[in-house]
Amino acid sequence: YTWDANEEYLFKAMVAFAMRKYSRKSTTQISNVLLCNVTDRVSFWFVVTDSSKNVTTVPGSEVEAAIRMNRNRINSAFLLSEKTLQFLKITSTLSPPVEPSTPVWLIVFGVVLCLIVAAIVFLIVAGIQQRKKKNKESTERENLEEKGEVTVTVENGSPCEALDLKAGHVNGVFAADDERFTSL
Amino acid sequence: LSVPPEIPKEDGRPKWDNKFQYILSCIGFAVGLGNVWRFPYLCQIHGGGAFLIPYFIALLFEGIPLLYLELALGQCLRKGSIGAWNTISPYLGGVGVGSWMVSVLVSLYYNTVLTWVMWYFINSFQEPLPWSVCPLNENRTGLNKECYESTAVNYFWYRKTLNITPDVTESGTLQWWLILCLATCWAIVYLCTIRGIETTGKAIYVTAIFPYLVLTIFLIQGLTLPGATDGLAYLFTPNLSTLKNPRVWLDAATQIFFSLSLAFGGLIAFSSYNPPKNDCEKDAVTVAIVNSLTSLYASIPVFSVLGFKATTGYWDCLDRNIISIINEFDLPEESILRQNYTTWISFLNSSHPEKIAGLKLKSCDFQEFLDQSVSGTGLAFIIFTQAIILMPGSQAWAILFFIMLFSLGLSSMFGNIEGVFTPLLELRIISKSIPKELLSGIICLISFLIALCFTLGSGSYWIDIFDRYAGSLPLLVIAFFEVIGVVYVYKIKRFSEDVKQMTGRKLNLYWQITWRFISPLLLLIVFMAFVILQIQKSPSYAAWNPKYEGFPMKEEKVYPPWVLAICVLLAILPCVFVPLVALLQLIKRMRRSKEPSFVPPEVFSCQGANG
Numbered sequence: 001y002t003w004d005a006n007e008e009y010l011f012k013a014m015v016a017f018a019m020r021k022y023s024r025k026s027t028t029q030i031s032n033v034l035l036c037n038v039t040d041r042v043s044f045w046f047v048v049t050d051s052s053k054n055v056t057t058v059p060g061s062e063v064e065a066a067i068r069m070n071r072n073r074i075n076s077a078f079l080l081s082e083k084t085l086q087f088l089k090i091t092s093t094l095s096p097p098v099e100p101s102t103p104v105w106l107i108v109f110g111v112v113l114c115l116i117v118a119a120i121v122f123l124i125v126a127g128i129q130q131r132k133k134k135n136k137e138s139t140e141r142e143n144l145e146e147k148g149e150v151t152v153t154v155e156n157g158s159p160c161e162a163l164d165l166k167a168g169h170v171n172g173v174f175a176a177d178d179e180r181f182t183s184l
Numbered sequence: 185l186s187v188p189p190e191i192p193k194e195d196g197r198p199k200w201d202n203k204f205q206y207i208l209s210c211i212g213f214a215v216g217l218g219n220v221w222r223f224p225y226l227c228q229i230h231g232g233g234a235f236l237i238p239y240f241i242a243l244l245f246e247g248i249p250l251l252y253l254e255l256a257l258g259q260c261l262r263k264g265s266i267g268a269w270n271t272i273s274p275y276l277g278g279v280g281v282g283s284w285m286v287s288v289l290v291s292l293y294y295n296t297v298l299t300w301v302m303w304y305f306i307n308s309f310q311e312p313l314p315w316s317v318c319p320l321n322e323n324r325t326g327l328n329k330e331c332y333e334s335t336a337v338n339y340f341w342y343r344k345t346l347n348i349t350p351d352v353t354e355s356g357t358l359q360w361w362l363i364l365c366l367a368t369c370w371a372i373v374y375l376c377t378i379r380g381i382e383t384t385g386k387a388i389y390v391t392a393i394f395p396y397l398v399l400t401i402f403l404i405q406g407l408t409l410p411g412a413t414d415g416l417a418y419l420f421t422p423n424l425s426t427l428k429n430p431r432v433w434l435d436a437a438t439q440i441f442f443s444l445s446l447a448f449g450g451l452i453a454f455s456s457y458n459p460p461k462n463d464c465e466k467d468a469v470t471v472a473i474v475n476s477l478t479s480l481y482a483s484i485p486v487f488s489v490l491g492f493k494a495t496t497g498y499w500d501c502l503d504r505n506i507i508s509i510i511n512e513f514d515l516p517e518e519s520i521l522r523q524n525y526t527t528w529i530s531f532l533n534s535s536h537p538e539k540i541a542g543l544k545l546k547s548c549d550f551q552e553f554l555d556q557s558v559s560g561t562g563l564a565f566i567i568f569t570q571a572i573i574l575m576p577g578s579q580a581w582a583i584l585f586f587i588m589l590f591s592l593g594l595s596s597m598f599g600n601i602e603g604v605f606t607p608l609l610e611l612r613i614i615s616k617s618i619p620k621e622l623l624s625g626i627i628c629l630i631s632f633l634i635a636l637c638f639t640l641g642s643g644s645y646w647i648d649i650f651d652r653y654a655g656s657l658p659l660l661v662i663a664f665f666e667v668i669g670v671v672y673v674y675k676i677k678r679f680s681e682d683v684k685q686m687t688g689r690k691l692n693l694y695w696q697i698t699w700r701f702i703s704p705l706l707l708l709i710v711f712m713a714f715v716i717l718q719i720q721k722s723p724s725y726a727a728w729n730p731k732y733e734g735f736p737m738k739e740e741k742v743y744p745p746w747v748l749a750i751c752v753l754l755a756i757l758p759c760v761f762v763p764l765v766a767l768l769q770l771i772k773r774m775r776r777s778k779e780p781s782f783v784p785p786e787v788f789s790c791q792g793a794n795g
Contacts, residue, residue: 040516108306109364116371123378127621 212595356641406488415491
C-alpha cells in the first residue's frame, strides 16, 4: 500500500493509543504526535508532546516503553511484522515459541515403539507355537514307530532300510498282485 | 535296482521365497546411504560428469568381478563367510573371521547413524520444524548465542541432537533421547531379522523399493524448484582436466568398492541360501549396474535441491544488502531489485564510495554458494534440512526424506546382520537347540549395549573414527585375500568347473583376466595408495567448539595418541585374523602329522558340498 496522509493519520492514532494505554491518562490527542523528516523510504522521526505541560516532549524512554507494550497491536494495524515495521532503538521482546505440554516427538516415538514391540511379541509367540506344533507332530510320529515293528528285517544280508525301496523299479508282473487274488 | 535319480537333498537350510527377494536383498544391501550422500559429493568435487569415467572403469574392472566372485562363492559352498572360507582351505579361515569381525564393527556404528535419522524423523511431525527456529536465551531478550552465531539447523544438529563435546577426549554424558531412539532402531532391526532371511525377505520388499519411490517424488519436486537447473548444470558439467589428478581415480575405486558392500560376508551369506543351479553371473552384473544407476539417479534430486538452496542463499544475501543500501540512502522501496543490483552498486560505488564501504556489504557470489559441498551426515542433516524448510509443506518433505534414509540404511543393515548371523548359526559351538529368535535377540541386545557409547557427547567423533578405520582398510585387505584365495589357492580351474555347474556356462575371458590379474592388482594399488595417504598427514578431525575464535567454523584438532592407537587397532584387528588363523592351522597340522611329508588339504568341490 502507498504511504499517504491517511496512513500517517493512522500511525499518529496508534501512537496516541499506545501512550494512553501506557500512562493511563486520556489526555494524549492525535495532534500531540508530530512527524518530521518523512522520506520516500517511508522513514521518519516522531515526537509526542504533552499538552498538559506546556508543549514539552514526552521523554523518549516513556514513548519507547509505551510502544513496546503495544507493539503487537501497532504491527497488526499496519499488517506488518517486527522486521517490516522497525522502530529504531526499540528492542523487541520476542515471544517464546509455543511448546505443548508433552513434546510431540515423544508421542510419535511412543506410537512407533508400541507398534514394534507388538510385532516382535507376535512373531515370537507365533514362532513358539509353530515349534510346539512341530514337536507334537514329531512325538506322535515317534509313538507310531514304537508301536510298529522295531526289529530290523534283513533281506539278503543287508537291512531293509538301507535299500532305497522307493527308488527301486516296480516289476510290472507283480504290480497287480492284490487284484489277482479274490478278496475274501 | 537301478541308481536312484538325483533327488535334491533337503538339508534344512532356509531358502529365499523367490529369486526376486534375493536380488532385492543384494540390491538393498549394496544401495545404502553412501549412494545418496557420498556419490553426488564426489561427482561435484571431481569435475562433474568427468568423474563418471573413472567410476565406470572401476566398476568394470573391480566392482563387478569381485561381486561375481562373492556371489558364486556363497552359492557354491552354501555356507556363511566363516564356514565358506574354512571349506576353501583351512589356512584361509581367517578371511572369513575377518569379514565377520568387520560386519560386527560396522553394524555397531551404522545403526547409530540410523538412530540420528530416526530422531529427525520423529521430530518432523512438529509445526514449525524444530530446526527452523532458534530457541530464545535465558532472559528472553534475544536468540540463543550458539544458535545465533551459527544457524538454527547447525544448532539443532550439534546441540539438540548430538549434544556434542568440543573434543573427542571429553566423553560427555549419555544422551537419553538418543538412547531411546537407539533402542527403537535395534528393536526394528531385531523385528526384521528375527528369523534370518525368512523375515528380512519380507521386509526387504518395503525397504528396498520405497527409497526409489521417494527419490522419484523428490526428483519431480526438485526439478520444479528455482535454481534446480543451475545445480544440475554445476553437477554434470564435465571438467576433464580433473582426470589428471590420481586422487580422482583413487576415490572412484574406493567408492565403487565400498558402495557394493564387498568383503562384508553379507553377500556370501545371501547367496548361500540360493538353490545350487542359479545364474549368479547375471545376478552379479544386475546388482552392480542397478547400484551404479541408483547412485546417478539419486544425485539428480540431491543436486536440484542443492542448486535451490544455493539460489535462495544468494537471493537472501542480495536482499540483505539491498535493504541496508535502501536504509542508508533513503531510497524508495522496490527501487533496487535483484536484477539491477549490480548496476546500482557500481553507480553508488562511484558516487558515494565511503558510504558503501561503511555499510560493510557481504559480497554475494553465486558460485561460492554452489561450491559449499558437503558429504555424509552434513549433507543430510544440515544442508538438506535447511533446504526442506524453504520448501512449501516442509513437514511432508522432511518425513518422506527421513523415511527414505531410514529404509536405505535398514536394508544395508540387513546385509550386515546376515553377515554376522549366518556364520554364527553354522558354528558347531552354538548348538542346534538354540532357536534362531534367541540368537538374533542376543546379537541385537549385545550390539545395542556396545553401541551405547556412541550416544555419548563425543559419539559422533567415534563414529567418524570407526567409519574411517574399521570400515575401509580391512575391507580392502580381506577382498584382496578373497581373490587370491579363490584364484590361486582353490585354483581358478576348479572354480571354473563349479561355476559351469551352477550357471551352465564356462568362465569367459573377461572373468578370467579380471580375477587372475586386474582385480588383485587394482586392490593392491588402492590399498597402498590409501595407506600412503593416511600416513602422509597426521589424522585430524573437525570439532564443533562454541568457544573457538573462528566459530562457527569447525576447529581442526589432532587425535591424541591413545585415540590413534584405537584407530590402528580397529584397522588391524580384522586383518590380523588372516595370518593368525593360517598360523594356528599350520601349528595344528605340524603337531598332528608326525611324518615330515606334507598332508594335502582335502580335495573339495562344489558338487560335493551338496551330497
